[in-house]
Amino acid sequence: MAAARGGDPRAVARLISLVERGGEELAELAGLLAADTGRAEVIGLTGAPGVGKSTTTNELVRALRAAGRRVGVLAVDPSSPFTGGAILGDRVRMQDHATDPGVFIRSMSSRGHLGGLAAATPMAVRVLEAAGCEVVLVETVGVGQAEVEVASLADTTIVLLAPGMGDAIQAVKAGILEVADVFVINKADRDGADATYRDIQGAIALGERGPGEWRPPVLRAVASRAEGIDDILAALAKHRAWLIEHDVLVGRRRERAEVEITQVALARLRARVAAVTGDAALPALAADVADGALDPYSAAAKLLAALNQTADPDRP
Amino acid sequence: MAAARGGDPRAVARLISLVERGGEELAELAGLLAADTGRAEVIGLTGAPGVGKSTTTNELVRALRAAGRRVGVLAVDPSSPFTGGAILGDRVRMQDHATDPGVFIRSMSSRGHLGGLAAATPMAVRVLEAAGCEVVLVETVGVGQAEVEVASLADTTIVLLAPGMGDAIQAVKAGILEVADVFVINKADRDGADATYRDIQGAIALGERGPGEWRPPVLRAVASRAEGIDDILAALAKHRAWLIEHDVLVGRRRERAEVEITQVALARLRARVAAVTGDAALPALAADVADGALDPYSAAAKLLAALNQTADPDRP
Structure with a gap:
C-alpha cells in the first residue's frame, strides 16, 4: 500500500489485480483507500470497435503528460472472461508510455468480481488516485449496456464515433446519448464524416434539455495524426468548469457512490x-x-x- | 390465457409483453404456465451484427413450416433499453410469415424485467410452448456476454459467423466457443469463407473434449439464397438425438431452471x-x-x- 502510494507501478498493478479478483480482502483495501476518493478527474471514453479508442487515448495521454499531469488509464472490457491484455492487441501501442513513470496503464475485466465492473471500476480508480494520478481515463471496449454503465461512472464521458459505421443508431440503441458529455468524430478526414456529424447533432437536438443543462459538443479529430486532441482537452476542461460552476460534480459523485454501494450490497446478497x-x-x-x-x-x-x-453475517 | 393456448396471436403477444415488463403478476402467470414447460425444442441462434441472423432465422422458419411444424421466434436484444421492434429494421423481413398462423414472431428487450433476460426468456419460451409451438428459435442480437448467456438457455445453440469479420477472435472473447453446439458460416460464397472455416475448426480443436462429448460441426450456408438450410436442420436433429441418447437434455434443462430460479431470487433481493x-x-x-x-x-x-x-415478505 505504501509502495503504491509512492507510485511503484508493480505495487499499483498488484492492487488493481486484487480489485479485479474481488475477494474478501477488498473490504480492508476499501477502508485504506477511502481517503483518496475524489482526487482525480475521471474521464470515461467509449465507442464501437474500430473507432480508434486506443489511438485517441494514447494521444490524450501524450497531451496530458506534455501539460505535466500524472495520468492513469483503465482499459475495461466488460464482456471479456479473460484479462484484457492478452486479447487487446492494440493495447501494445500504449507501450509509447511504458517507460514514463507519470503514466499507469492497466487492462481490466470483470471475470472474478462479484459486483461486476460497476463496483470494481471505482475501486480501481481509487487505487490510481492513491498512486498520485491527477487524471484517470476509463476506456471501455464495446457498445453494449455494460460499457455505457462503466463509462457513466466518470465525471465526464467522451463518446467516440467514426464515419460510416451506423454509430448514431448504435448510440441510440445503447443509451449512449444519455451519458455522453462530449462527442468526438474520429477519422474525420474520411468520407461520411459530415453525415455522421449531422446524424449525431440531430440525435442531440431530439433530446430534451432544460435551461442551464449541458449540451454535448460534437468535435472532429484524426487521432492517428494527433489532430483535434487539443480541442478534446479544451472540451473536457469546459465541461469540468460547468460541472463545478453548476454544482453538478458533487451530485454526480454521490450518484456514483450510490451505484457502487448498491453493487457491493447486491454482490454480498448474491454470494449468500x-x-x-x-x-x-x-x-x-x-x-x-x-x-x-x-x-x-x-x-x-x-x-x-x-x-x-x-x-x-450482516445482521447486527 | 385460454386464448393464448388456443393460439390467438394477440393473446400470445400480450402475455409476452407481460413477461417483458416483469411485474408482480408474473408470479401468477408462472404458476399457470408451469405445466407447459419443456414441450418445445428450444434453439438458440447468436452471432455478430451483419452475419445474417434474421435471414437465416427466416429460412429456418420457412423450412420448419414446410415440414409442418409450429414455430415461435423470440428476437432478443439484451443491450436495448427499447422494445426491439422499433430499431430492428431487418425484422421487417419476418413479415414473410406474418399471415401464417403456425408462426409466432416477437422481439423482446429486458428494459423492465428485474431478473434480466436470463429470467425473462425462459418464461417467454413457456408462453410460446403453451400456444402450441413445437420449435422455439431464440435469436440474440450482438456478441457480448449477455447474448451468450441468453443463447445458452437453449437446448441447442447455433453460432452464426460470416467470412472476414474477425469472428473467431470475437467468439473466443465472448465465450461463444463454450456454448456453441453448431457453427454456421453464412455468406459462404464470399472470399475468406475458407479462412473462417479453418480459424473456427482450429479454435474447436483447441478445446478439450472427453470421449462421447459433442464436437460442434462447422457448416456453410448462403441464407439469402436458402442454401445450406437443410444441413442446419439435419445438424439440429443430430444434436437433439445426441442430447437424448446421452441423457444430456434433462440435465441441460435442469441447469437452465437453476439459472432461472436464481435470477428470479436475485431480482427479489434486488427489489428489496x-x-x-x-x-x-x-x-x-x-x-x-x-x-x-x-x-x-x-x-x-x-x-x-x-x-x-x-x-x-419471503420469510415463512
Whole structure:
C-alpha cells in the first residue's frame, strides 16, 4: 500500500489485480483507500470497435503528460472472461508510455468480481488516485449496456464515433446519448464524416434539455495524426468548469457512490444465494421446475425462505 | 390465457409483453404456465451484427413450416433499453410469415424485467410452448456476454459467423466457443469463407473434449439464397438425438431452471435493496463515500443491516 502510494507501478498493478479478483480482502483495501476518493478527474471514453479508442487515448495521454499531469488509464472490457491484455492487441501501442513513470496503464475485466465492473471500476480508480494520478481515463471496449454503465461512472464521458459505421443508431440503441458529455468524430478526414456529424447533432437536438443543462459538443479529430486532441482537452476542461460552476460534480459523485454501494450490497446478497445454492435445495427445485411440477417464482420464494434461515453475517 | 393456448396471436403477444415488463403478476402467470414447460425444442441462434441472423432465422422458419411444424421466434436484444421492434429494421423481413398462423414472431428487450433476460426468456419460451409451438428459435442480437448467456438457455445453440469479420477472435472473447453446439458460416460464397472455416475448426480443436462429448460441426450456408438450410436442420436433429441418447437434455434443462430460479431470487433481493434505497439511508451513505469519509464496503454492510431490519415478505 505504501509502495503504491509512492507510485511503484508493480505495487499499483498488484492492487488493481486484487480489485479485479474481488475477494474478501477488498473490504480492508476499501477502508485504506477511502481517503483518496475524489482526487482525480475521471474521464470515461467509449465507442464501437474500430473507432480508434486506443489511438485517441494514447494521444490524450501524450497531451496530458506534455501539460505535466500524472495520468492513469483503465482499459475495461466488460464482456471479456479473460484479462484484457492478452486479447487487446492494440493495447501494445500504449507501450509509447511504458517507460514514463507519470503514466499507469492497466487492462481490466470483470471475470472474478462479484459486483461486476460497476463496483470494481471505482475501486480501481481509487487505487490510481492513491498512486498520485491527477487524471484517470476509463476506456471501455464495446457498445453494449455494460460499457455505457462503466463509462457513466466518470465525471465526464467522451463518446467516440467514426464515419460510416451506423454509430448514431448504435448510440441510440445503447443509451449512449444519455451519458455522453462530449462527442468526438474520429477519422474525420474520411468520407461520411459530415453525415455522421449531422446524424449525431440531430440525435442531440431530439433530446430534451432544460435551461442551464449541458449540451454535448460534437468535435472532429484524426487521432492517428494527433489532430483535434487539443480541442478534446479544451472540451473536457469546459465541461469540468460547468460541472463545478453548476454544482453538478458533487451530485454526480454521490450518484456514483450510490451505484457502487448498491453493487457491493447486491454482490454480498448474491454470494449468500450462491452459498445456499451449494446445498441440495436448488438442484431439487430446478428438477421440479424443469419437469413442470413447480414454477420458477414459487421455487425462488422457497429458495429465499431457505436463505433467510441461514446464518446472516450482516445482521447486527 | 385460454386464448393464448388456443393460439390467438394477440393473446400470445400480450402475455409476452407481460413477461417483458416483469411485474408482480408474473408470479401468477408462472404458476399457470408451469405445466407447459419443456414441450418445445428450444434453439438458440447468436452471432455478430451483419452475419445474417434474421435471414437465416427466416429460412429456418420457412423450412420448419414446410415440414409442418409450429414455430415461435423470440428476437432478443439484451443491450436495448427499447422494445426491439422499433430499431430492428431487418425484422421487417419476418413479415414473410406474418399471415401464417403456425408462426409466432416477437422481439423482446429486458428494459423492465428485474431478473434480466436470463429470467425473462425462459418464461417467454413457456408462453410460446403453451400456444402450441413445437420449435422455439431464440435469436440474440450482438456478441457480448449477455447474448451468450441468453443463447445458452437453449437446448441447442447455433453460432452464426460470416467470412472476414474477425469472428473467431470475437467468439473466443465472448465465450461463444463454450456454448456453441453448431457453427454456421453464412455468406459462404464470399472470399475468406475458407479462412473462417479453418480459424473456427482450429479454435474447436483447441478445446478439450472427453470421449462421447459433442464436437460442434462447422457448416456453410448462403441464407439469402436458402442454401445450406437443410444441413442446419439435419445438424439440429443430430444434436437433439445426441442430447437424448446421452441423457444430456434433462440435465441441460435442469441447469437452465437453476439459472432461472436464481435470477428470479436475485431480482427479489434486488427489489428489496431498491425498497431500502428509497429511504434516506443510501444518499447519506453515498455522500460519506463520495467525500472519502466511509468506504463502499462498510457502507454496503450498513445498508444490508438496514435491509435485514425491514419487513421480509419471503420469510415463512
